[in-house]
Amino acid sequence: MKRFLESESANTKKQKTQANRKYDDSYLQFGFVVKFGSENSTPLPQCVICQETLSNQSMKPSLLKRHQLSKHPETENKPIEFFSFFSLK
Numbered sequence: 001m002k003r004f005l006e007s008e009s010a011n012t013k014k015q016k017t018q019a020n021r022k023y024d025d026s027y028l029q030f031g032f033v034v035k036f037g038s039e040n041s042t043p044l045p046q047c048v049i050c051q052e053t054l055s056n057q058s059m060k061p062s063l064l065k066r067h068q069l070s071k072h073p074e075t076e077n078k079p080i081e082f083f084s085f086f087s088l089k
């Protein structure tokens with residue numbers, strides 16, 4: 001007895017699109033702002049604590065949070081206002 005496997009659905013290849021990730025205001029909760037001047041071309045996330053700039057492909061919550069937890073664990077769960085203060089310096 002043979003089982004029919006639906007191979008059609010597994011055959012959809014992902015196309016590599018180099019779409020720019022966009023900055024979201026909620027990323028400030030991880031301590032990131034968009035690097036000044038980069039938002040009009042390729043938005044880059046910049047850490048307000050150490051000023052490190054990550055790549056556009058790192059512009060997603062999981063990677064931003066990883067930076068926060070590995071480099072600035074003491075800032076986890078700080079209010080947005082905490083980071084706003086840094087970003088205004």
Ligand SMILES: [Zn+2]
Pocket residue numbers: 047048049050051052067071072
């Ligand atoms: Zn940092």
